[in-house]
Amino acid sequence: MRVKVKVYVDLQRYNPDKGEEFTVEIKEGSRVKDLMQLLQLPEHRVMLILKNERIGKEEDLLVDGDAISFLPVVGGG
Amino acid sequence: MAFGYNGKILRVDLSTRKISVEEPEEKVYRRYLGGGTLSLYYLLRELKPHSDPLGPENILIFCTSVMSGLTAPGFNKYTAAAKSPLTSGFGESEAGGWWGPELKSAGFDAIIIKGKASSPVYLWVHDDQAEIRDASHLWGKMTAEVQESLRKELGDNRIRIAQIGPAGENLVRYACILNELKHVNGRAGLGAVMGSKKLRAIAVRGKKNIEVFNRESALGIVKQLRESYVDDPSGLGQLGTARVAPILSAGGMLPTKNFITGFFEKAEDIGGKRMKETILTGRGTCHGCFIRCKREVKAEKPYEVDPIYGGPEYETVAAIGSLLEIGNLEAIAKGNELCGKYGIDTISFGTTLAFAMESYEKGILTSKDTDGLDLKFGNHEAMLECIERVARREGFGDLLAEGPEMAAKKIGKGAEKFALHIKGQPLPMHEPRGKKSLALAYAVSPTGADHLENPHDPFFEKEAGLIDIHPLGILDPLPSLDFSTHKVRMFVYLQQYYNWLNSIGMCIFTAKPFGPFPITKIVEYSRAITGWDTSLWEMLKVGERFANMARVFNLREGLGEKDDRLPERLHQPLEGGVLKGERIDPEEFAQAREMYYGMMGWDPQSGVPSKYKLEELDIGWIVPQLSRT
Numbered sequence: 001m002r003v004k005v006k007v008y009v010d011l012q013r014y015n016p017d018k019g020e021e022f023t024v025e026i027k028e029g030s031r032v033k034d035l036m037q038l039l040q041l042p043e044h045r046v047m048l049i050l051k052n053e054r055i056g057k058e059e060d061l062l063v064d065g066d067a068i069s070f071l072p073v074v075g076g077g
Numbered sequence: 078m079a080f081g082y083n084g085k086i087l088r089v090d091l092s093t094r095k096i097s098v099e100e101p102e103e104k105v106y107r108r109y110l111g112g113g114t115l116s117l118y119y120l121l122r123e124l125k126p127h128s129d130p131l132g133p134e135n136i137l138i139f140c141t142s143v144m145s146g147l148t149a150p151g152f153n154k155y156t157a158a159a160k161s162p163l164t165s166g167f168g169e170s171e172a173g174g175w176w177g178p179e180l181k182s183a184g185f186d187a188i189i190i191k192g193k194a195s196s197p198v199y200l201w202v203h204d205d206q207a208e209i210r211d212a213s214h215l216w217g218k219m220t221a222e223v224q225e226s227l228r229k230e231l232g233d234n235r236i237r238i239a240q241i242g243p244a245g246e247n248l249v250r251y252a253c254i255l256n257e258l259k260h261v262n263g264r265a266g267l268g269a270v271m272g273s274k275k276l277r278a279i280a281v282r283g284k285k286n287i288e289v290f291n292r293e294s295a296l297g298i299v300k301q302l303r304e305s306y307v308d309d310p311s312g313l314g315q316l317g318t319a320r321v322a323p324i325l326s327a328g329g330m331l332p333t334k335n336f337i338t339g340f341f342e343k344a345e346d347i348g349g350k351r352m353k354e355t356i357l358t359g360r361g362t363c364h365g366c367f368i369r370c371k372r373e374v375k376a377e378k379p380y381e382v383d384p385i386y387g388g389p390e391y392e393t394v395a396a397i398g399s400l401l402e403i404g405n406l407e408a409i410a411k412g413n414e415l416c417g418k419y420g421i422d423t424i425s426f427g428t429t430l431a432f433a434m435e436s437y438e439k440g441i442l443t444s445k446d447t448d449g450l451d452l453k454f455g456n457h458e459a460m461l462e463c464i465e466r467v468a469r470r471e472g473f474g475d476l477l478a479e480g481p482e483m484a485a486k487k488i489g490k491g492a493e494k495f496a497l498h499i500k501g502q503p504l505p506m507h508e509p510r511g512k513k514s515l516a517l518a519y520a521v522s523p524t525g526a527d528h529l530e531n532p533h534d535p536f537f538e539k540e541a542g543l544i545d546i547h548p549l550g551i552l553d554p555l556p557s558l559d560f561s562t563h564k565v566r567m568f569v570y571l572q573q574y575y576n577w578l579n580s581i582g583m584c585i586f587t588a589k590p591f592g593p594f595p596i597t598k599i600v601e602y603s604r605a606i607t608g609w610d611t612s613l614w615e616m617l618k619v620g621e622r623f624a625n626m627a628r629v630f631n632l633r634e635g636l637g638e639k640d641d642r643l644p645e646r647l648h649q650p651l652e653g654g655v656l657k658g659e660r661i662d663p664e665e666f667a668q669a670r671e672m673y674y675g676m677m678g679w680d681p682q683s684g685v686p687s688k689y690k691l692e693e694l695d696i697g698w699i700v701p702q703l704s705r706t
Contacts, residue, residue: 008323008324008327009312009316009320009324009349009350010310010311010312010320010324012312013308013310013312042541043539043541044538044539044540044541044542045542047324047328047535047538047557048327048328048535048655050327050655053655054655055655055656069327071324071327071328072311072324073535073536073538073542074321074324074325074533074535
């Protein structure tokens with residue numbers, strides 16, 4: 001299946017050749033945490049996961065066509 | 078022998094034109110380090126309670142630290158401190174740049190200014206000397222013009238200048254102090270205090286090298302840091318602080334439309350990435366720092382922007398952008414430039430104007446009150462016009478120049494509920510409903526709503542995110558929305574950490590968890606610089622000392638438990654964004670605040686420090702001041 005991914009600025013360094021928005025092929029039955037592993041996103045650098053514009057969790061199951069955004073930790077200043 | 082500092086404090090009385098030098102003993106430096114803590118040491122001793130913040134009796138202090146001016150990244154901040162005309166309590170604000178390090182090279186660690194000049198003056202500090210000089214020819218001029226004139230007049234292009242603009246002269250309650258036109262002591266209205274003393278600028282120049290205890294060890298630490306900092310890990314250098322605007326909006330935490338919602342549909346348009354793609358012409362930095370997070374922007378007509386004033390930070394793109402529903406980056410950059418020219422704090426101005434725009438939307442203010450200005454949200458022309466009118470205190474601008482608390486009182490008709498401030502200090506651009514420790518931080522900060530009391534909750538949600546703060550003894554991750562006793566404890570520890578960083582004039586973007594400097598390395602660096610056999614324990618005690626001294630300062634002025642509150646809006650649910658429905662539960666907040674007071678060694682109900690706590694912190698000398706509260 002294919003999922004649409006958006007990674008915000010600070011997290012793009014883990015996939016520098018992919019840019020900000022891209023599509024990923026991932027096997028059926030995968031969860032958000034599998035996607036994070038595939039993209040090598042460290043969990044403590046991710047502040048929030050959005051799944052189809054709502055707050056998502058690492059345990060959420062993915063389905064074909066999902067749009068997943070990863071927001072980096074920002075903490076003031 | 079003093080290492081890391083000069084051992085000299087410059088004293089200036091503008092009323093009598095007397096200048097003197099004090100040489101405090103080493104123990105004073107070691108107990109108070111610098112910044113807000115050393116400033117409070119003097120303010121608590123010498124400022125009479127209930128003084129008029131804009132009267133000659135107020136004392137304005139510019140204070141570096143035992144560490145500032147060194148070659149490591151981030152040790153360039155100085156604090157400006159006084160009684161605040163916005164809060165009537167302790168006012169302080171830090172600025173980076175080059176002015177603080179230059180003051181130390183000129184031979185002084187701090188300047189204490191009293192009295193009021195009979196006509197406009199500036200102070201010229203250089204090579205262990207100081208003189209008060211006439212500034213009549215500078216009064217009323219824009220900041221860039223004043224900087225150029227002073228450098229020409231004093232014959233040196235490398236002179237560093239901290240100054241107010243016309244807004245400070247006109248006592249706008251949130252006027253700021255700027256150095257190099259773009260590094261700003263923004264908060265607490267200290268520009269108005271400087272203006273009330275008729276002190277337009279402080280020019281500094283020095284050639285002195287600061288003696289360091291163990292130069293080799295200090296340089297080794299800096300080298301290690303430089304090597305550990307690769308590829309701009311947070312994007313801060315490439316995209317600046319404004320890169321976070323779209324992130325916060327997507328996360329439902331970008332203050333938008335006077336904090337009604339946390340989502341702004343034009344957030345991408347005002348973020349750091351868009352800035353880089355459009356108006357960015359260069360990156361700036363502060364003394365000794367390799368991160369280079371400062372912006373320089375240039376725009377053409379109709380919003381011609383001069384890069385000499387730098388470029389907007391995150392706080393600015395939110396305060397005069399999303400908060401007002403303005404998504405035009407060129408207009409925001411123009412607003413930033415105008416605030417720099419006139420010397421206005423962009424945060425306070427934005428929050429004040431958001432208050433006015435909501436009052437206008439609700440019909441409490443009409444175009445009759447606003448001199449015909451159409452104050453609807455999103456009107457960037459009106460935003461730019463208001464900056465000019467505020468700076469000149471002209472018509473409706475005169476009302477806005479008072480800040481949201483006082484303006485709301487004058488307007489009445491229920492306008493208070495749209496005035497988002499704490500203790501009179503307008504809210505900065507972070508959303509406590511999405512990160513609960515910030516609700517406590519805003520409420521108990523001695524300077525009123527302040528976003529730099531602690532690093533915010535999202536850093537500490539996962540085990541791996543805690544590694545940076547393990548030396549503080551914080552071992553358990555917590556969700557951002559948690560507001561339990563554990564969150565309060567985490568806040569107490571982090572607040573004392575940041576109080577220490579403020580005391581040594583260290584930029585938070587260079588220290589963990591933001592930047593490359595690990596907590597224990599800062600201690601190691603302090604040992605190398607000062608030669609003191611010091612420790613994290615001793616340093617955090619300075620942080621705690623600051624919290625207690627600032628608390629006593631405020632209690633003397635009549636600010637206490639009743640003022641440690643949130644604006645009602647933050648107890649209401651967010652109306653939009655992914656955190657829609659989130660609010661600060663009043664009962665949870667009250668419990669957290671009580672827990673905070675108790676953990677600090679203060680009375681859990683009244684928030685008054687116990688004499689035992691003050692004695693424990695070796696500031697027993699302020700115990701008698703508690704009886705005056």
